[in-house]
Amino acid sequence: MNIGIVGLGLIGGSLGLDLLASSPDRNYVWGISRNINTCKQAEAIAAVNIASTDIAEIPDQVIEQTDIVVVCTPIATIVPTIRSLAPKLPANVIFTDVGSVKSAIVKPAAEICQQFGQIFIGSHPMAGTAFQGILAAERNLFQNRPCVVVPDADPVAVAKVRSLWQSVGMNIYECSPEEHDQAVAMISHAPVMISASLIAACGQQRDFKVLQLAQNLASSGFRDTSRVGGGNPELGRLMAEYNQKALLGSLQAYQKSLQQVIALIETEQWQELETFLATTQRDREIYMS
């Protein structure tokens, strides 16, 4: 199978590594990056067979036999990338992506692909590390991790995209773009804002001695609760920008739960608070199993 990977960062690079390492005879992987050094590095670590900053430099017969193109760029450039590449790729090619939002991408991407007789199937492989870039790429990054694939009127195309992610070890979940966005808003995007707000609240402390003490006493509880709020600000902004509606829904549900806890504490309903915390203790197990 000929596979194109556009965007050779952690995700694109790791995907290429696994595709080539597991089936070097069956897969041929070409890559595109804006950066020529990234292209050279991707070739050097065998994440791709060939890479270029310009699709025109990928041999015609490679392009003509391409089955799937995986767009691994940041969210904001997924649709523009498809718009620019679609005219240069054969009809029947399947595009997919790795974006952490789906509603904002699937419809416009599918419309572009349709114009060229191509198909877009939305994906969201949920894998990563704390690092970025082609040099952070690693084998087995996707192993046993969940991947959302958005169903489509073309079941053959969906099956091919499912197979691609399954071939690197992922567990597939099918759902609509809206279902995906609501689920990730709650378990991934809202936690970033909830966690960042904790850090910001500490910053409101005007008593310098208390602030300094808090900084000295902060330990694992604060470290874990604040971790994702201390992450990449650009990524946090993009989540909010491209998943605004579902994120706001999750944050409003969160405000309601928080207000409930505060009311229990204000009215000294200690037994009810303990029951509330026993429920969250039990419920968390379901997410962690």
Add this chain to the structure above:
Amino acid sequence: MNIGIVGLGLIGGSLGLDLLASSPDRNYVWGISRNINTCKQAEAIAAVNIASTDIAEIPDQVIEQTDIVVVCTPIATIVPTIRSLAPKLPANVIFTDVGSVKSAIVKPAAEICQQFGQIFIGSHPMAGTAFQGILAAERNLFQNRPCVVVPDADPVAVAKVRSLWQSVGMNIYECSPEEHDQAVAMISHAPVMISASLIAACGQQRDFKVLQLAQNLASSGFRDTSRVGGGNPELGRLMAEYNQKALLGSLQAYQKSLQQVIALIETEQWQELETFLATTQRDREIYMS
């Protein structure tokens, strides 16, 4: 030095282990637990020289030469424990504790001690593991961890309590009960409620498919942000009950920060949101260093 440890759980047991292992010739440690099996286990692992469920069974000459009694029971029983033990201990003995709140403990405990010519110095050694009980006790639990000691009119007693914690490797911070309670409310008690509210908000999801999807997709971001909200419900309740005022103050500051984030998302102020997240990213480093 003769040291009494009342409450032989993770903290009391680990303290005894270190005191006896580092200076077996200089320290003599006696222990009290409500549970006779715990007493036997504490003796067996050398967390104490002698332990009993009844202080009357500790030899008189050991009690008479006791310098410090460390109350390692749960918050709610610290003051009652001191009330019951103080009449049975010599004048001049120093009581200290390990409670995670200080305002609710220091004043009543000091008043009891004063009646018997004894002194109470509040402590909060910030150390622990995910486990409980004497069998979870371990060497070097306190090494390089922070410990708050509340200053008192008797500097010699304060120095003795500081030395005790320093002898097991702790870094000492002195502050008032109110300063302590405000600082731990923000970095330890509020995170429990903030984190639990995230789990509770997920539970509001009425679309079963989305809920199931969220459970399947939850990964490290959700795991870390929800960790302390999935902890011991009784401990969470006690934090709130005994540190109500400071906790409510922290949660109100938190609500303000959260509302600020939500407003930025509602009004699509994406650049401002990114700036907010860049600030929290930078500020978190101060707490983690």
